[in-house]
Amino acid sequence: xxxxxxxxxxxxxxxxxxxxxxxxxxxxxxxxxxxxxxxxxxxxxxxxxxxxxxxxxxxxxxxxxxxxxxxxxxxxxxxxxxxxxxxxxxxxxxxxxxxxxxxxxxxxxxxxxxxxxxxxxxxxxxxxxxxxxxxxxxxxxxxxxxxxxxxxxxxxxxxxxxxxxxxxxxxxxxxxxxxxxxxxxxxxxxxxxxxxxxxxxxxxxxxxxxxxxxxxxxxxxxxxxxxxxxxxxxxxxxxxxxxxxxxxxxxxxxxxxxxxxxxxxxxxxxxxxxxxxxxxxxxxxxxxxxxxxxxxxxxx
Amino acid sequence: xxxxxxxxxxxxxxxxxxxxxxxxxxxxxxxxxxxxxxxxxxxxxxxxxxxxxxxxxxxxxxxxxxxxxxxxxxxxxxxxxxxxxxxxxxxxxxxxxxxxxxxxxxxxxxxxxxxxxxxxxxxxxxxxxxxxxxxxxxxxxxxxxxxxxxxxxxxxxxxxxxxxxxxxxxxxxxxxxxxxxxxxxxxxxxxxxxxxxxxxxxxxxxxxxxxxxxxxxxxxxxxxxxxxxxxxxxxxxxxxxxxxxxxxxxxxxxxxxxxxxxxxxxxxxxxxxxxxxxxxxxxxxxxxxxxxxxxxxxxxxxxxxxxxxxxxxxxxxxxxxxxxxxxxxxxxxxxxxxxxxxxxxxxxxxxxxxxxxxxxxxxxxxxxxxxxxxxxxxxxxxxxxxxxxxxxxxxxxxxxxxxxxxxxxxxxxxxxxxxxxxxxxxxxxxxxxxxxxxxxxxxxxxxxxxxxxxxxxxxxx
Numbered sequence: 001x002x003x004x005x006x007x008x009x010x011x012x013x014x015x016x017x018x019x020x021x022x023x024x025x026x027x028x029x030x031x032x033x034x035x036x037x038x039x040x041x042x043x044x045x046x047x048x049x050x051x052x053x054x055x056x057x058x059x060x061x062x063x064x065x066x067x068x069x070x071x072x073x074x075x076x077x078x079x080x081x082x083x084x085x086x087x088x089x090x091x092x093x094x095x096x097x098x099x100x101x102x103x104x105x106x107x108x109x110x111x112x113x114x115x116x117x118x119x120x121x122x123x124x125x126x127x128x129x130x131x132x133x134x135x136x137x138x139x140x141x142x143x144x145x146x147x148x149x150x151x152x153x154x155x156x157x158x159x160x161x162x163x164x165x166x167x168x169x170x171x172x173x174x175x176x177x178x179x180x181x182x183x184x185x186x187x188x189x190x191x192x193x194x195x196x197x198x199x200x201x202x203x204x205x206x207x208x209x210x211x212x213x214x215x216x217x218x219x220x221x222x223x224x225x226x227x228x229x230x231x232x233x234x235x236x237x238x239x240x241x242x243x244x245x246x247x248x249x250x251x252x253x254x255x256x257x258x259x260x261x262x263x264x265x266x267x268x269x270x271x272x273x274x275x276x277x278x279x280x281x282x283x284x285x286x287x288x289x290x291x292x293x294x295x296x297x298x299x300x
Numbered sequence: 301x302x303x304x305x306x307x308x309x310x311x312x313x314x315x316x317x318x319x320x321x322x323x324x325x326x327x328x329x330x331x332x333x334x335x336x337x338x339x340x341x342x343x344x345x346x347x348x349x350x351x352x353x354x355x356x357x358x359x360x361x362x363x364x365x366x367x368x369x370x371x372x373x374x375x376x377x378x379x380x381x382x383x384x385x386x387x388x389x390x391x392x393x394x395x396x397x398x399x400x401x402x403x404x405x406x407x408x409x410x411x412x413x414x415x416x417x418x419x420x421x422x423x424x425x426x427x428x429x430x431x432x433x434x435x436x437x438x439x440x441x442x443x444x445x446x447x448x449x450x451x452x453x454x455x456x457x458x459x460x461x462x463x464x465x466x467x468x469x470x471x472x473x474x475x476x477x478x479x480x481x482x483x484x485x486x487x488x489x490x491x492x493x494x495x496x497x498x499x500x501x502x503x504x505x506x507x508x509x510x511x512x513x514x515x516x517x518x519x520x521x522x523x524x525x526x527x528x529x530x531x532x533x534x535x536x537x538x539x540x541x542x543x544x545x546x547x548x549x550x551x552x553x554x555x556x557x558x559x560x561x562x563x564x565x566x567x568x569x570x571x572x573x574x575x576x577x578x579x580x581x582x583x584x585x586x587x588x589x590x591x592x593x594x595x596x597x598x599x600x601x602x603x604x605x606x607x608x609x610x611x612x613x614x615x616x617x618x619x620x621x622x623x624x625x626x627x628x629x630x631x632x633x634x635x636x637x638x639x640x641x642x643x644x645x646x647x648x649x650x651x652x653x654x655x656x657x658x659x660x661x662x663x664x665x666x667x668x669x670x671x672x673x674x675x676x677x678x679x680x681x682x683x684x685x686x687x688x689x690x691x692x693x694x695x696x697x698x699x700x701x702x703x704x705x706x707x708x709x710x711x712x713x714x715x716x717x718x719x720x721x722x723x724x725x726x727x728x729x730x731x732x733x734x735x736x737x738x739x740x741x742x743x744x745x746x747x748x749x750x751x752x753x754x755x756x757x758x759x760x761x
Binding site for chain 1: 337454514526530533673715720724
């Protein structure tokens with residue numbers, strides 16, 4: 001039983017990271033109906049930005065309290081990733097708006113290749129390990145919970161509430177929802193559609209960068225190929241939860257994290273990704289719109 | 301007169317001022333993008349700790365290039381483009397003449413391809429031809445064939461498949477495993493590999509038939525990953541990440557390409573060289589690719605091909621006209637998968653070694669990119685796209701003279717995928733409809749007219 005709860009905690013941590021990345025996918029998909037394949041690499045880029053900021057702090061300044069260091073890493077990572085995603089949207093996706101559906105998908109795949117290879121070329125192909133930042137561990141009723149797990153879950157919860165507030169309670173969020181429902185009508189009613197879409201990309205990237213920082217803190221290592229596997233799993237999470245739905249993305253992320261850690265704990269670690277993808281296929285076959293998604297209505 | 305001159309002068313200075321503003325903006329953006337990644341580099345020292353190396357000079361070059369580039373674009377390139385666009389709008393449409401070359405060029409292309417190996421051999425000799433036939437001939441033709449196969453699924457039936465490489469893998473492993481465990485020959489296993497891949501196409505097709513558009517895309521992606529993970533983890537049969545090596549070579553009517561006394565070289569009194577085998581493989585993949593093209597062209601005229609295209613344009617209309625969408629989708633998947641399987645078994649026989657490394661998602665993405673960049677559905681466009689994208693990245697390997705400019709530590713191969721990705725984005729933004737954007741309709745009423753790509757809709761899965 002304790003083992004089970006232990007795995008539950010691990011899965012929840014992993015799921016929080018997936019959930020944060022998944023939100024970026026689901027928002028972009030909701031607003032312009034495009035799979036942003038480069039999003040996983042934006043996550044990796046955020047992790048690398050955090051890594052370099054960490055190195056700057058330790059080499060040039062030194063002796064920065066851990067909380068402050070994490071905060072600076074997170075904020076610089078968010079800014080860098082946001083700037084990258086904004087630029088990518090501007091040069092690679094916006095010119096193709098109104099073109100056929102596969103065109104931005106191809107530029108997104110191209111951008112994903114560009115980002116991972118850019119990091120490989122500029123930062124080198126090797127693993128980048130850092131010393132553990134947060135190493136306290138607590139025993140609660142026989143279950144080991146590390147401080148970093150608590151940090152990840154708490155930060156995820158805080159960011160999600162902020163996000164939920166922005167999308168549901170502010171004029172910006174209203175513009176986003178309007179653009180999502182009907183872009184042309186929103187434009188007619190005075191919503192600056194291009195700006196709204198840019199802001200959506202910026203928000204998604206910022207969350208992905210936080211996830212990247214957390215990933216770096218949790219595993220203590222980052223490498224240029226790290227964008228792909230978490231990216232695909234987060235996208236799977238977004239689809240599983242019902243693409244276009246924010247709570248769905250988080251729920252999907254948590255589910256994927258739980259499936260992964262429970263499968264590795266009870267069956268074999270080799271086939272954990274196979275299990276994840278198979279469950280995705282099964283869910284989609286019986287409920288094609290995902291768990292919380294609205295069913296697509298076909299109008300003729 | 302003086303008045304006119306002063307307005308142009310003020311317009312010019314206004315343009316310069318705007319260009320300067322935009323250049324500064326571009327410089328700032330570039331600085332923000334690259335300051336962490338180009339300005340600093342994380343390196344391991346001897347104790348395996350990360351240290352920072354500073355490269356501010358390189359960063360300054362990046363920013364300067366962005367600023368100068370942006371300035372020149374705003375001042376010179378944009379006005380010129382605007383002028384050309386205006387001139388084009390004013391000029392009447394030019395009707396393209398139907399010359400001998402435009403009518404017959406597929407045949408001309410095939411003849412040129414047939415003559416390619418002898419011409420290369422006569423120029424650079426038997427041994428020197430290896431690189432040209434293998435890297436530029438076979439490599440490109442494999443991708444042409446794969447893209448033509450995927451074109452049946454994506455371009456004709458409009459089903460977005462992100463896991464096409466799975467069928468390629470099935471074909472490759474079918475040949476590799478069946479030949480090393482049972483000793484069967486390539487010519488027996490080629491159709492078997494195709495059939496097995498087609499079978500997997502149907503197995504995958506059944507559950508995903510209910511899915512539309514992007515859901516289909518993600519499930520096919522997942523399927524591709526599952527196949528790869530199974531190949532990695534099922535070590536008893538597939539030998540996992542080590543891969544299967546020592547795969548038997550193909551034979552030409554029972555003649556082996558080896559050093560034995562009834563081998564190809566000995567039989568024809570030729571000096572022993574692996575180039576002959578490569579030339580044989582070149583013709584083999586050419587034949588397979590042409591078979592794919594031929595089948596695609598013929599199928600498009602058959603009811604099933606028309607059903608595919610109808611499915612791509614409008615699934616609901618298709619269903620209301622009594623077309624069985626289930627069998628239509630399944631045949632598209634199976635046919636596309638079959639050609640993937642053929643290409644896969646060819647890949648195995650060419651490399652003599654297969655490992656799961658060769659069947660990553662990136663391969664699916666590259667094949668899909670070739671299909672879309674070629675202008676979905678156009679066989680010619682896809683072939684052009686394959687030559688440009690694959691040939692272009694192969695050429696990068698040859699650019700050794702760059703070492704003289706950037707120093708001996710410079711390796712062009714490192715930049716291969718980076719440039720490939722940039723090319724994908726640039727070509728797509730520049731020509732969103734692909735290299736050949738117009739389609740000849742398969743079925744037409746009275747008059748044949750080319751339909752501009754912008755009028756044809758892509759399928760929604």
